[in-house]
Amino acid sequence: MSLLLLAVLGCMTGVTTVLFGFGGGFVVVPLVYHLVMSSHAPGDAGYDNAMQIAVATSTAVMVVSAWVATVRQRRAGRLVGGYVWPLAGYIALGAVAGAILGSAMSSDAVRAGFIAYLALTIADCLFRKGFLHTSDPTARRLHGVPLKGIGIGVVAALLGVGGSVMTVPMLRRSGLSMAQASALANPLSLPVAMAGALMYGVMGQLQMPGMHSGFFGYIYLPALVLLSAGSLAGVLLALPLAGKIPDRLHARIYIALLAVVGLSLVVK
Template sequence: MPAPLVLLLLFPAIGALSGLLAGLFGIGGGLVIVPALNAAFVAGLVAVDPAVRMHVAIGSSLAVIVFTAVSSVRAHHGYGAVLWPAVRGLAPGVVVGALLGAWVADALATRALEVVFGVFVLLMAAHMALSPRVAAAEVQRMPGLAKNLGAGAGIGTVSALGGIGGGIMTVPYLAWHGVPLRTAVGTAAACTLPVALSGAAGYAWAGWTAQTPPWSLGYLYWPAIAGIAVAAVLTAPLGAQLAHRLPVRQLRRLFALLLVVVAVDMLRG
């Protein structure tokens, strides 16, 4: 099958799965988009300089997440599962951190980015699988401004380095402070939007002079972004519906299993 036809089928397939996961786990879908695009580039389906392969995958993932985050957060808000004071507290730090993460990623080699992505995701999987459930009495005991700014900056930086939108850090952070998992997922989806916007802008700027494929803006590869985003926006609300129907314990285990599979694949190189 010719490569252009494969891509016409591949990008929407990636989008459908990433959108479902964006709604289900509040992660923006980057855990699927980044490794899938990286694999497509390695396979030669798109001619991408190996030196910037992961940069293009991550930047494009963040751009897609802008669209999926809007669709996902609307669905979660409809269920009353977004804790907006937490979003406002985390957003300023998240924006600064995402811009910093794009700058750091530009200075790293592709293999270094793959290792960073894989190790971080494994750590998040261990936390989600092994951490105890939070007592209901602790719900919504949120930290102050300084701690939220610091946490937001850390979430934004690491998320932009991995193109993962922020949900896999925001969900456990909120859970540590007593937010129920379903509300943490919805709130993480809302926090994903500023991560994706600022991170994508940072990757567009950082890759302005890089050798990237045609139809790119910096490290943002628009044919992939368009194909993935259209399908992802359609499936994100379905993921949000599932998030409010599955048992909490099952949701945590599914989340952890997904993270392990993706991390192992990335670390293999």
């Protein structure tokens, strides 16, 4: 896969960041995983750590895409107050633990966890009430914030998905529309992105000593630069569509995208 193609595909990360709060992880992780697997032989440090590299690069790309999307969403007045803090602080704590855990696991174990979690999330969205249809909009309150925040941070940093796979359904069930939940997923992805990228950089330096050229720890720098550039373009392209997709259709597209990403990682 050409690195130049990453810039084009990176545009998709910006689009999904704005419209679905994905932070790019659901696009970047499979993309970088297959890129690394195709460019390294079995037994190489890159091949054996392909999933960690994909997850780490995804968290680094999210620093850029989620930050720009957060600023733009805030200026447009789409961020509902009272949901970011203190949840973001607990997410950051969980992200540190998640990155350490992900660095200690095998690449295949992280990949299996990614696929399994997507499957569980899709089933939860389809069969548990409150996602395809919004719940009572007057009951906008989150419960168990510390535990939920730490759990979101651990899973998000471990899988490189920015937390949107957990925050969007959670916010939907608190009574928010898909547009509101997706917008809030951007600032809630930032603590995962910043804490996770830092930890994966440090842990990779310690655990993958044979991969210094083009890497900062587990972070694949050429892919990071090109994907970040593409994601910025995608954010700007998608902003005019934010909040304009019918709510139920928006929720269905969210689930469909999760299924596509999961299938892309089933094929090794």
